[in-house]
Amino acid sequence: MNRGTTLFLKMAVILIAIPVLAVCLFLVPWIGNFAGESYPDIAYMKFLVFVDMYAAAIPFYFALYQAYKLLGYIDKKHAFSDLSVRALTKIKYCAVTISALYLLGMPLYYLMAKRVDPPSFLPMASTIIFASIVIAVFSSVLQRLLQEAIRIKSENDLTI
Secondary structure, rough: HHHHHHHHHHHHHHHHHHHHHHHHHHHHHHHHHHHHHHOOOOHHHHHHHHHHHHHHHHHHOOOOOOHHHHHHHHOOOOOOOOOHHHHHHHHHHHHHHHHHHHOOOOHHHHHHHHOOOOOOOHHHHHHHHHHHHHHHHHHHHHHHHHHHHHOOOOOHHHOO
């Protein structure tokens, strides 16, 4: 893979991070305030929304960092290494963590969806859960393929 392709992918990783940062800065406080105003009798509703959404942002950014490191390994011709396998493993665990956090937050999103017409919070959370599961499965498959390629490469290096 040439350097231009990985440079494009590194820029894509950075461009993915920017809108999510904007969502964390501007949309999450609005959603939390909406939840708090919608259910004033549940005092901790706003706090739970903040915790759920900001806690999911942490593994998201960690996974983006791991993807950036993986692209760096590809640039340095270390794509078939244990470092790449570890990066894919961390990406998989981050995706599972994001899915679990949003799945735990589904009752909150259900309550908020009851106050909005159309109920936009449930499809949003469901989409995030589904996308995270797809990323986890995809990174798991890539991890196994990479481990097999490393095994075959080491066997070939020993036979020569």
